[in-house]
Amino acid sequence: VSGQKLFGIGDLAEDVGIESAMDEAGTVSIEFAPDGHRSVFARSWLVGYATGGPGIDQRTEDAKALWSAPQLDLVALAGSWPRLRSESGHRERCLDRLLRLGFVRLSEVPVRPGAVLDVAAEFGFVRETNYGRVFDVRVTPAATNLASTSLPITPHTDNPYRDPVPTLQFLHCLVNEADGGDSGLVDGFWVAARLRELDPSAFAILTRTPVPFRYADGSTDLTASGPLIAVDPRGRIRGIRFNNRSMCALRLPVDEAARFYAAYRAFAALLVAPQAQVDFRLVPGDCVVFDDTRILHARTAFAADGRRHLQGCYADIDAVESQLRVIRRSTRDGR
Protein backbone atom coordinates (compact mmCIF):
# COMPACT_ATOMS: atom_id res chain seq x y z
CA VAL A 1 0.00 0.00 0.00
CA SER A 2 2.83 2.40 0.83
CA GLY A 3 4.90 1.52 -2.25
CA GLN A 4 7.89 0.31 -0.25
CA LYS A 5 10.32 -1.91 -2.14
CA LEU A 6 11.18 -5.39 -0.90
CA PHE A 7 14.48 -5.73 -2.75
CA GLY A 8 17.74 -3.79 -2.91
CA ILE A 9 19.86 -2.51 -5.80
CA GLY A 10 22.22 -5.48 -5.41
CA ASP A 11 19.38 -7.89 -6.20
CA LEU A 12 19.10 -6.51 -9.74
CA ALA A 13 21.24 -7.42 -12.71
CA GLU A 14 23.83 -4.76 -13.50
CA ASP A 15 22.88 -4.65 -17.19
CA VAL A 16 19.18 -3.89 -16.74
CA GLY A 17 17.77 -2.38 -19.92
CA ILE A 18 14.59 -1.98 -21.90
CA GLU A 19 14.01 -4.83 -24.30
CA SER A 20 10.79 -3.43 -25.75
CA ALA A 21 8.19 -0.79 -24.97
CA MET A 22 4.58 -0.65 -26.12
CA ASP A 23 2.53 2.50 -25.81
CA GLU A 24 -1.20 1.90 -26.26
CA ALA A 25 -4.51 3.05 -24.86
CA GLY A 26 -3.13 5.02 -21.96
CA THR A 27 -0.68 2.39 -20.78
CA VAL A 28 2.98 1.78 -21.49
CA SER A 29 4.16 -1.85 -21.26
CA ILE A 30 7.85 -2.42 -20.82
CA GLU A 31 9.77 -5.64 -21.17
CA PHE A 32 13.06 -5.41 -19.32
CA ALA A 33 16.34 -7.14 -20.20
CA PRO A 34 18.00 -9.33 -19.19
CA ASP A 35 15.30 -11.29 -17.31
CA GLY A 36 12.20 -10.49 -19.37
CA HIS A 37 10.40 -8.85 -16.43
CA ARG A 38 7.30 -6.98 -17.60
CA SER A 39 5.96 -3.76 -16.07
CA VAL A 40 2.84 -1.86 -17.06
CA PHE A 41 2.69 1.86 -16.32
CA ALA A 42 -0.24 4.24 -16.67
CA ARG A 43 0.85 6.88 -19.17
CA SER A 44 -0.53 9.55 -16.84
CA TRP A 45 1.71 8.25 -14.04
CA LEU A 46 4.79 8.49 -16.23
CA VAL A 47 3.89 12.00 -17.38
CA GLY A 48 3.10 13.07 -13.81
CA TYR A 49 6.39 11.66 -12.55
CA ALA A 50 8.36 13.41 -15.28
CA THR A 51 6.95 16.81 -14.35
CA GLY A 52 6.42 16.57 -10.58
CA GLY A 53 6.27 14.17 -7.69
CA PRO A 54 9.05 12.98 -5.43
CA GLY A 55 11.85 13.86 -7.85
CA ILE A 56 11.30 17.57 -7.26
CA ASP A 57 12.47 19.34 -4.11
CA GLN A 58 9.51 21.40 -2.89
CA ARG A 59 11.68 23.49 -0.58
CA THR A 60 13.77 25.42 -3.12
CA GLU A 61 12.98 28.76 -4.71
CA ASP A 62 11.82 26.90 -7.87
CA ALA A 63 8.73 25.59 -6.06
CA LYS A 64 7.88 28.96 -4.46
CA ALA A 65 6.26 32.23 -5.45
CA LEU A 66 8.81 34.82 -4.32
CA TRP A 67 7.30 38.15 -3.24
CA SER A 68 8.13 41.69 -2.32
CA ALA A 69 5.72 43.70 -0.15
CA PRO A 70 4.05 45.76 -2.92
CA GLN A 71 3.10 42.51 -4.70
CA LEU A 72 1.06 41.20 -1.78
CA ASP A 73 -2.61 41.86 -1.06
CA LEU A 74 -2.93 40.83 2.57
CA VAL A 75 -6.70 41.20 2.54
CA ALA A 76 -7.11 38.85 -0.42
CA LEU A 77 -4.69 36.42 1.22
CA ALA A 78 -6.40 36.37 4.62
CA GLY A 79 -7.21 32.96 6.04
CA SER A 80 -9.91 32.10 8.55
CA TRP A 81 -9.44 29.52 11.28
CA PRO A 82 -13.15 28.48 11.43
CA ARG A 83 -13.25 28.14 7.64
CA LEU A 84 -10.01 26.17 7.54
CA ARG A 85 -11.64 23.72 9.95
CA SER A 86 -14.95 23.43 8.11
CA GLU A 87 -14.20 23.89 4.40
CA SER A 88 -11.70 21.67 2.66
CA GLY A 89 -11.30 24.20 -0.17
CA HIS A 90 -10.26 26.90 2.29
CA ARG A 91 -7.91 24.50 4.07
CA GLU A 92 -6.29 23.65 0.74
CA ARG A 93 -5.84 27.35 -0.11
CA CYS A 94 -4.30 28.09 3.30
CA LEU A 95 -1.84 25.20 3.05
CA ASP A 96 -0.98 26.17 -0.51
CA ARG A 97 -0.32 29.78 0.50
CA LEU A 98 1.88 28.67 3.37
CA LEU A 99 3.97 26.55 1.01
CA ARG A 100 4.12 28.92 -1.96
CA LEU A 101 4.27 32.32 -0.23
CA GLY A 102 5.88 31.06 2.97
CA PHE A 103 3.16 32.29 5.33
CA VAL A 104 -0.54 32.39 6.02
CA ARG A 105 -2.38 34.57 8.50
CA LEU A 106 -5.46 33.14 10.15
CA SER A 107 -8.12 35.17 11.92
CA GLU A 108 -10.68 34.13 14.54
CA VAL A 109 -8.55 31.67 16.46
CA PRO A 110 -10.05 31.52 19.99
CA VAL A 111 -8.39 34.06 22.27
CA ARG A 112 -7.36 31.50 24.85
CA PRO A 113 -3.91 30.53 26.14
CA GLY A 114 -2.78 27.31 24.45
CA ALA A 115 -5.03 27.73 21.40
CA VAL A 116 -1.89 28.03 19.27
CA LEU A 117 -1.32 24.31 19.90
CA ASP A 118 -4.67 23.52 18.27
CA VAL A 119 -3.62 25.54 15.23
CA ALA A 120 -0.24 23.78 15.08
CA ALA A 121 -1.97 20.40 15.28
CA GLU A 122 -3.94 21.17 12.11
CA PHE A 123 -0.70 21.82 10.24
CA GLY A 124 1.69 19.26 11.67
CA PHE A 125 3.36 18.09 14.85
CA VAL A 126 4.56 20.47 17.55
CA ARG A 127 8.32 20.61 18.04
CA GLU A 128 8.95 20.97 21.75
CA THR A 129 12.07 22.93 22.67
CA ASN A 130 13.79 24.29 25.78
CA TYR A 131 11.17 27.07 25.65
CA GLY A 132 8.45 24.42 26.09
CA ARG A 133 5.69 23.27 23.74
CA VAL A 134 4.37 26.82 23.79
CA PHE A 135 6.32 29.98 24.51
CA ASP A 136 5.05 33.36 25.64
CA VAL A 137 6.12 36.62 24.03
CA ARG A 138 5.41 39.40 26.53
CA VAL A 139 7.39 41.79 28.68
CA THR A 140 8.91 40.12 31.73
CA PRO A 141 11.13 41.72 34.36
CA ALA A 142 14.86 40.82 34.11
CA ALA A 143 14.32 39.40 30.63
CA THR A 144 17.08 37.13 29.25
CA ASN A 145 15.69 37.14 25.72
CA LEU A 146 14.94 40.14 23.52
CA ALA A 147 11.50 38.58 23.00
CA SER A 148 10.59 39.41 26.58
CA THR A 149 11.33 43.14 26.31
CA SER A 150 9.43 45.89 24.54
CA LEU A 151 12.39 46.66 22.26
CA PRO A 152 12.05 46.48 18.48
CA ILE A 153 13.12 43.22 16.83
CA THR A 154 14.55 43.51 13.33
CA PRO A 155 13.80 40.86 10.68
CA HIS A 156 15.18 37.47 11.67
CA THR A 157 14.56 33.76 11.57
CA ASP A 158 14.19 31.95 14.91
CA ASN A 159 16.27 29.05 16.17
CA PRO A 160 19.41 29.33 14.02
CA TYR A 161 21.24 27.74 16.99
CA ARG A 162 19.30 24.47 16.63
CA ASP A 163 20.09 21.51 14.45
CA PRO A 164 17.75 20.80 12.84
CA VAL A 165 16.03 24.19 12.81
CA PRO A 166 12.23 23.83 13.19
CA THR A 167 10.79 24.77 9.81
CA LEU A 168 7.41 26.20 10.90
CA GLN A 169 6.58 28.91 13.38
CA PHE A 170 3.20 30.00 14.78
CA LEU A 171 2.55 33.31 16.53
CA HIS A 172 -0.90 33.73 18.05
CA CYS A 173 -2.05 37.10 19.38
CA LEU A 174 -3.89 37.12 22.72
CA VAL A 175 -3.53 40.81 23.60
CA ASN A 176 -2.22 43.77 21.61
CA GLU A 177 -3.22 46.98 23.30
CA ALA A 178 0.22 48.56 23.40
CA ASP A 179 1.24 51.58 21.39
CA GLY A 180 3.49 50.02 18.73
CA GLY A 181 4.21 46.32 18.54
CA ASP A 182 3.31 46.02 14.85
CA SER A 183 4.47 42.98 12.89
CA GLY A 184 6.45 42.55 9.71
CA LEU A 185 7.36 39.68 7.39
CA VAL A 186 10.08 39.53 4.75
CA ASP A 187 10.51 36.89 2.05
CA GLY A 188 14.14 35.90 2.61
CA PHE A 189 14.19 34.01 -0.70
CA TRP A 190 13.15 37.13 -2.62
CA VAL A 191 15.82 39.20 -0.90
CA ALA A 192 18.48 36.52 -1.43
CA ALA A 193 17.55 36.37 -5.13
CA ARG A 194 17.91 40.15 -5.30
CA LEU A 195 21.35 39.97 -3.71
CA ARG A 196 22.31 37.32 -6.30
CA GLU A 197 21.27 39.77 -9.04
CA LEU A 198 22.89 42.90 -7.56
CA ASP A 199 26.02 41.42 -6.01
CA PRO A 200 26.66 37.83 -7.13
CA SER A 201 29.96 37.52 -5.30
CA ALA A 202 28.37 38.60 -1.98
CA PHE A 203 25.64 36.00 -2.58
CA ALA A 204 28.27 33.31 -3.23
CA ILE A 205 30.19 34.19 -0.06
CA LEU A 206 27.01 33.92 2.06
CA THR A 207 26.15 30.51 0.59
CA ARG A 208 29.55 29.00 1.37
CA THR A 209 30.50 30.54 4.74
CA PRO A 210 29.27 28.60 7.78
CA VAL A 211 28.13 30.98 10.50
CA PRO A 212 27.97 29.91 14.15
CA PHE A 213 24.94 30.73 16.31
CA ARG A 214 24.41 30.23 20.01
CA TYR A 215 21.75 30.55 22.66
CA ALA A 216 22.77 30.05 26.28
CA ASP A 217 21.01 30.66 29.58
CA GLY A 218 21.14 29.02 33.01
CA SER A 219 19.94 25.62 31.80
CA THR A 220 20.57 25.66 28.05
CA ASP A 221 23.58 25.95 25.77
CA LEU A 222 22.67 25.42 22.12
CA THR A 223 24.95 26.02 19.16
CA ALA A 224 24.68 25.25 15.48
CA SER A 225 26.18 26.68 12.36
CA GLY A 226 25.14 27.10 8.78
CA PRO A 227 25.36 29.57 5.92
CA LEU A 228 23.08 32.64 5.99
CA ILE A 229 21.82 31.55 2.56
CA ALA A 230 21.65 27.79 2.00
CA VAL A 231 21.46 26.47 -1.55
CA ASP A 232 20.73 22.98 -2.86
CA PRO A 233 23.34 20.98 -4.83
CA ARG A 234 22.25 22.81 -7.98
CA GLY A 235 22.72 26.24 -6.41
CA ARG A 236 19.01 27.02 -5.91
CA ILE A 237 18.09 29.01 -2.77
CA ARG A 238 16.73 26.63 -0.14
CA GLY A 239 17.06 28.18 3.31
CA ILE A 240 17.73 31.40 5.21
CA ARG A 241 19.32 31.58 8.64
CA PHE A 242 19.49 35.16 9.81
CA ASN A 243 19.54 36.25 13.43
CA ASN A 244 21.66 39.11 14.65
CA ARG A 245 20.89 38.36 18.31
CA SER A 246 22.42 34.92 18.39
CA MET A 247 25.13 35.10 15.71
CA CYS A 248 28.64 34.47 17.06
CA ALA A 249 32.04 35.66 15.90
CA LEU A 250 33.33 33.82 12.84
CA ARG A 251 36.70 32.11 12.66
CA LEU A 252 38.03 33.12 9.28
CA PRO A 253 41.32 34.30 7.77
CA VAL A 254 41.26 38.06 8.06
CA ASP A 255 40.72 38.90 4.38
CA GLU A 256 37.91 36.34 4.14
CA ALA A 257 36.37 37.81 7.28
CA ALA A 258 36.35 41.26 5.73
CA ARG A 259 34.67 39.92 2.59
CA PHE A 260 32.13 37.97 4.63
CA TYR A 261 31.16 40.99 6.73
CA ALA A 262 30.76 43.15 3.63
CA ALA A 263 28.48 40.52 2.09
CA TYR A 264 26.53 40.16 5.37
CA ARG A 265 26.09 43.94 5.48
CA ALA A 266 24.84 44.00 1.87
CA PHE A 267 22.27 41.25 2.59
CA ALA A 268 21.17 42.93 5.84
CA ALA A 269 20.65 46.24 4.00
CA LEU A 270 18.42 44.59 1.38
CA LEU A 271 16.41 42.83 4.10
CA VAL A 272 15.42 46.15 5.65
CA ALA A 273 14.80 47.95 2.33
CA PRO A 274 11.24 49.34 2.33
CA GLN A 275 9.85 47.13 -0.42
CA ALA A 276 11.03 43.94 1.29
CA GLN A 277 8.85 44.01 4.38
CA VAL A 278 5.09 43.63 4.56
CA ASP A 279 3.72 45.35 7.67
CA PHE A 280 0.56 44.54 9.58
CA ARG A 281 -0.84 44.55 13.06
CA LEU A 282 -1.91 41.39 14.84
CA VAL A 283 -5.24 41.64 16.62
CA PRO A 284 -6.40 39.19 19.28
CA GLY A 285 -7.36 35.93 17.57
CA ASP A 286 -4.90 36.34 14.69
CA CYS A 287 -2.34 33.62 14.21
CA VAL A 288 0.42 33.95 11.67
CA VAL A 289 2.02 30.73 10.45
CA PHE A 290 5.28 30.88 8.50
CA ASP A 291 8.21 28.95 7.10
CA ASP A 292 11.01 29.82 9.52
CA THR A 293 13.66 28.72 7.00
CA ARG A 294 12.48 31.30 4.47
CA ILE A 295 10.40 34.11 5.98
CA LEU A 296 11.95 36.60 8.38
CA HIS A 297 9.72 38.15 11.01
CA ALA A 298 10.00 41.43 12.88
CA ARG A 299 8.15 43.69 15.30
CA THR A 300 8.32 47.36 16.12
CA ALA A 301 9.00 48.63 19.64
CA PHE A 302 6.04 49.13 21.93
CA ALA A 303 5.31 51.00 25.13
CA ALA A 304 6.92 48.99 27.93
CA ASP A 305 3.83 49.28 30.12
CA GLY A 306 1.53 48.40 27.22
CA ARG A 307 -0.39 45.16 27.26
CA ARG A 308 0.85 42.81 24.55
CA HIS A 309 0.90 39.04 24.72
CA LEU A 310 1.62 36.54 21.95
CA GLN A 311 1.98 32.80 22.24
CA GLY A 312 4.08 30.82 19.82
CA CYS A 313 5.19 27.34 18.99
CA TYR A 314 7.23 25.47 16.38
CA ALA A 315 6.48 22.55 14.08
CA ASP A 316 7.67 21.24 10.70
CA ILE A 317 6.65 21.95 7.16
CA ASP A 318 7.02 18.46 5.68
CA ALA A 319 3.71 17.58 7.35
CA VAL A 320 2.06 20.51 5.53
CA GLU A 321 3.33 19.25 2.18
CA SER A 322 2.08 15.78 3.06
CA GLN A 323 -1.38 17.02 4.05
CA LEU A 324 -1.75 19.04 0.86
CA ARG A 325 -0.73 16.05 -1.28
CA VAL A 326 -3.25 13.83 0.47
CA ILE A 327 -6.02 16.43 -0.02
CA ARG A 328 -5.17 16.76 -3.71
CA ARG A 329 -4.94 13.01 -4.13
CA SER A 330 -8.47 12.54 -2.83
CA THR A 331 -9.79 15.50 -4.86
CA ARG A 332 -8.24 14.01 -8.00
CA ASP A 333 -9.58 10.53 -7.28
CA GLY A 334 -13.05 12.03 -6.74
CA ARG A 335 -13.18 10.77 -3.17
Ligand code: OGA
Ligand atom coordinates in the same frame (compact mmCIF):
# COMPACT_ATOMS: atom_id res chain seq x y z
C1 OGA B 1 10.84 36.99 18.82
C2 OGA B 1 9.83 37.58 17.94
C3 OGA B 1 7.73 38.63 17.58
C4 OGA B 1 6.82 39.64 18.20
O1 OGA B 1 10.72 37.21 20.02
O2 OGA B 1 11.73 36.29 18.31
O3 OGA B 1 10.00 37.47 16.78
O4 OGA B 1 5.90 40.06 17.49
N1 OGA B 1 8.74 38.20 18.47
O5 OGA B 1 6.99 40.00 19.36
Ligand code: ZN
Ligand atom coordinates in the same frame (compact mmCIF):
# COMPACT_ATOMS: atom_id res chain seq x y z
ZN1 ZN C 1 11.35 35.67 16.43
